[in-house]
Amino acid sequence: MSDASLQIPEHLFIAIDHVGVAVPDLDEAMAFYRDVYGMKVLHEETNEEQGVREAMVGVGDSGSCIQLLAPLDETSTIAKFLDRNGPGMQQLAYRVTDVEKVAAILNERGVRTLYDAPKRGTSDSRVNFLHPKDAGGVLVELVEPASDGGH
Known part of the structure; x- marks a missing residue:
């Protein structure tokens, strides 16, 4: 597959x-x-x-987030x-519009992905x-937000 066949978006991220x-x-x-930095927890899940x-x-009101990650047990990657x-x-997470397309472009450019196919992340x-x-x-x-778009 060549770069041309992937219809490269203007911005990968x-x-x-x-x-x-x-x-x-x-x-x-x-x-x-919350108490020291004055930040608000927007979403929590397991x-x-x-x-x-x-x-x-x-x-703040920037739309940017810090993701706090705690392990469920000693076998967790965290x-x-x-x-x-x-x-x-x-980790550093970039928002993308199409995780498969961006992964394919980066794979062609010599960057390996950890998964063969996307997995479920925060907020679906x-x-x-x-x-x-x-x-x-x-x-x-690489994060492709759920169609409802939020954290």
């Missing part, structure tokens, strides 16, 4: 969707972001498939991240991840 932060305890982290309990915390690195930035978004070794050492998430 349309916005920074969120920054993911690994935390050992979601309730403590939400309290910190994603069994990803092995996390998570919350989206709004940054638990392994915390064991290796401790709490902190785990569709997500895939770029391999950190192909993305400057950063775990990059």
Whole structure:
């Protein structure tokens, strides 16, 4: 498949969707972001498939979010991240209009994705991840929001 056949959009990424932060305890982290930073929790859920309990915390009125990610158990990718690195930035997420199309373009450009097909993300978004070794050492998430568009 060539670039021309993919109908490259003007922008692969349309916005920074969120920054993911690994935390050992979601309730403590939400309290910190609320009480110290004055941010508001916009959404909270458990994603069994990803092995996390998570919350989206709004940054002012910008539409940008911090995603707090706590492991459900010691087998979670986030638990392994915390064991290796401790709490902190785990991923950078870009919003896209078509996760499959963007992944295909990036695959053609030599960037591997972690999944063969998108998975369910926060608020029924569709997500895939770029391999950190192909993305400057950063775990990059591609996020196609659900059709209702919100966090």
